[in-house]
Amino acid sequence: MNIGIVCYPTFGGSGVVATELGLELSKRGHEVHFMTYRQPVRLELLNSKLHFHEVNVPEYPLFHYQPYELALSSKLVDMVKLHKIDVLHVHYAIPHAYAAYMAKKMLHEEGINVPIVTTLHGTDITLVGSHPHYKTAVTFSINKSDAVTSVSQSLKEDTLRLFNVETDIKVIPNFIDLEKYQSQFNDCQRAMLAENHERVITHVSNFRPVKRIEDVIKVFYNIQKEIPAKLMMVGEGPEKKVAELLCEQLGIGNKVKFLGKSNEIDKILCYSDLFLLPSETESFGLAALEAMASGVPVISSNTGGIPEVNIQGISGYLSAVGNIEEMVQNAIKILGDETKLQQFKSQAKHASIRFDIHTIVPFYEAVYNEALLKCISI
Numbered sequence: 001m002n003i004g005i006v007c008y009p010t011f012g013g014s015g016v017v018a019t020e021l022g023l024e025l026s027k028r029g030h031e032v033h034f035m036t037y038r039q040p041v042r043l044e045l046l047n048s049k050l051h052f053h054e055v056n057v058p059e060y061p062l063f064h065y066q067p068y069e070l071a072l073s074s075k076l077v078d079m080v081k082l083h084k085i086d087v088l089h090v091h092y093a094i095p096h097a098y099a100a101y102m103a104k105k106m107l108h109e110e111g112i113n114v115p116i117v118t119t120l121h122g123t124d125i126t127l128v129g130s131h132p133h134y135k136t137a138v139t140f141s142i143n144k145s146d147a148v149t150s151v152s153q154s155l156k157e158d159t160l161r162l163f164n165v166e167t168d169i170k171v172i173p174n175f176i177d178l179e180k181y182q183s184q185f186n187d188c189q190r191a192m193l194a195e196n197h198e199r200v201i202t203h204v205s206n207f208r209p210v211k212r213i214e215d216v217i218k219v220f221y222n223i224q225k226e227i228p229a230k231l232m233m234v235g236e237g238p239e240k241k242v243a244e245l246l247c248e249q250l251g252i253g254n255k256v257k258f259l260g261k262s263n264e265i266d267k268i269l270c271y272s273d274l275f276l277l278p279s280e281t282e283s284f285g286l287a288a289l290e291a292m293a294s295g296v297p298v299i300s301s302n303t304g305g306i307p308e309v310n311i312q313g314i315s316g317y318l319s320a321v322g323n324i325e326e327m328v329q330n331a332i333k334i335l336g337d338e339t340k341l342q343q344f345k346s347q348a349k350h351a352s353i354r355f356d357i358h359t360i361v362p363f364y365e366a367v368y369n370e371a372l373l374k375c376i377s378i
Helices: 013-027 068-083 093-108 135-143 153-162 213-224 240-250 265-270 286-293 324-335 338-351 357-377
Strands: 002-006 031-036 050-054 087-091 116-120 147-150 169-171 199-204 229-234 256-260 274-277 298-301 316-319
Touching: 002 013, 002 068, 002 093, 013 031, 013 050, 013 087, 013 357, 031 068, 050 068, 068 093, 087 093, 087 357, 093 116, 093 135, 116 135, 116 153, 116 357, 147 153, 147 357, 153 169, 199 213, 199 265, 199 286, 213 229, 213 240, 213 274, 213 324, 229 265, 240 256, 265 286, 274 286, 274 324, 286 298, 286 338, 298 324, 316 324, 324 338
Parallel strands: 002 031, 002 087, 031 050, 087 116, 116 147, 147 169, 199 229, 199 274, 229 256, 274 298, 298 316
Antiparallel strands: none
């Protein structure tokens, strides 16, 4: 099957999932074509079955904002015709599903019928999509897709609540390649992060307000008063400066390391004892899943799709958003007992198995085939 994938080429969850999906599909014998404005960050090695086509947006003084959707639609039309693409899989309702529908209509005029599979990731629904300026376009894009998937049951329910959706939405959760989390690193390298007697606590995100970065710092502040520990803050974003200032105010600047956009998250997680994710909302909680796959228990909020990933009392603990005191108590419960810590690490790793890429990707292949049959029957 020739599959066209449209996504944001960023460090965000949707871009990572779309890229990993394309890589796995190519390994399974499919021809995969990525179409976006920049090569996705995790698309490191192109091969005979994996291709990247850049979407160029010419700059014209006439436009205050350059029309990316128009350029993307035209690119999709050209690539579908040139590479005989069977199905378009777009990640995010807007602008990608919107642009794909325009491409589909243009191709239909030439007697080419290509199905659109749209995957909803969260922000396109709960934040951008629900805005009055975009709601009509998002509803239209979802309903005009030949198949729609969401990354969690929680996101599906949000979509049905916020939009007048007429099409079925299949829940296909995010995934990880568990084989990439089997590596073991030398203990001596752990010394670069913390002393032997200190626990390593980690947070990975884009440091946006929704991640409640101040809560991460406050939870750690109270943990380190009871248990010797260091905090690894991985990522960049608007809340980073606020977090650095708060660390100084609390007198823990020497116990918190801001590592920026690290390419060694696997190593950091390998050395970690606990992962903090107190977000305001998460459509899925991919960062928590990556931690669990590395054998790191998770202390998180109980919002959005996180409870579908982090299992209460098994892979970690969940608390109401903003309940710092309970998060601290649960963290100390795990970190304060070596036997219990090892038990939670083992349980977290085992709980991640159900999200292995080899288990999840066949569900997408089934959706592609259904969408193709739907187009043929029309």
